[in-house]
Amino acid sequence: MLTTIGFDADDTLWQNEAFFRLTQERFAMLLSRYADPLLLAQRLEAAERRNLGHYGFGVKGFTLSMIETAIEVTEARVPARLIGEIVAAGREMLEHPIELLPHVRATVAALATEYRVLLITKGDLLDQERKLAQSGLGELFDGVEIVSDKTAESYRTIFARHGTGADQAMMVGNSLKSDVIPALAAGAWGVHVPHGATWALEAADPPEGHRRFHVIETLAILPALVESLKPGRNG
Structure with missing residues (x-):
């Protein structure tokens, strides 16, 4: 019963997922001069898998994984301005109605x-x-x-x-x-x-x-x- x-x-x-995908598209545009979108998506997914045990599920872990991926694909040369834009994108997700x-x-x-x-x-x-x-x-x-x-x-x-x-x-x-x-x-x-x-x-x-x-x-x-x-x- x-x-x-x-x-x-x-x-x-x-x-929920639609907002993650929109942010991931924005992430790809920000990093377009450093990595092909498909490669970037693969590297981001790998980072998310690695980080689940540390950050758990949700926007904050996703944002940290984007930052980590940006550092990796630029060989630690990612401009601080881009890091700031990634953080802003994550904050916007947390504020979305x-x-x-x-x-x-x-x-x-x-x-x-x-x-x-x-x-x-x-x-x-x-x-x-x-x-x-x-x-x-x-x-x-x-x-x-x-x-x-x-x-x-x-x-x-x-x-x-x-x-x-x-x-x-x-x-x-x-x-x-x-x-x-x-x-x-x-x-x-x-x-x-x-x-x-x-x-x-x-x-x-x-x-x-x-x-x-x-x-x-x-x-x-x-x-x-x-x-x-x-x-x-x-x-």
């Missing part, structure tokens, strides 16, 4: 009348708190968890603390790697809501054939899916 539904935040409830995705408020509000609904996101604490406050969705959630990473163990802990255990919980998100696969491993349902832009470091193969894995095109379909999972409704 389903009692608890967890929602990812970035690119599930509101736009929230853009809710379609059907978000109506879906969360509808499910909140019958289930415990949680926000489970990873990234920088201050930035995620800012985005939640600006979203206007805060009052709809029974609990908010901002974690350093999403693992099967973290889902077990969160669903035990806020609900009735992972086996009676569902996680909904755009990332197979972070939102779906570890939630399934914890014993929950995992619902994938694909987003047009997904970070390369979040790529993963879908867990085809898993009995608790579902894919929906938009959040508008989620209430009907949840209804179909009620005892006696799914055969």
Whole structure:
């Protein structure tokens, strides 16, 4: 029996990756005289992978990785002016207003009348708190968890603390790697809501054939899916 539904935040409830891509395009323009855009993108992705364990997820780690990449590709000759522009680009990302995705408020509000609904996101604490406050969705959630990473163990802990255990919980998100696969491993349902832009470091193969894995095109379909999972409704 389903009692608890967890929602990812970035690119599930509101736009996020699009702003990273716009900033990366700006970064490529700033460094165009020093490196080919494709090579620069590869070096930046490698830096992000290296730095996840140090800086975690979010804009601040991305900005530091851009600075590190700029130093590398220019052999430490990057002008201070360009470093300043990279820092300014990161600050602008942190100040960008929230853009809710379609059907978000109506879906969360509808499910909140019958289930415990949680926000489970990873990234920088201050930035995620800012985005939640600006979203206007805060009052709809029974609990908010901002974690350093999403693992099967973290889902077990969160669903035990806020609900009735992972086996009676569902996680909904755009990332197979972070939102779906570890939630399934914890014993929950995992619902994938694909987003047009997904970070390369979040790529993963879908867990085809898993009995608790579902894919929906938009959040508008989620209430009907949840209804179909009620005892006696799914055969």
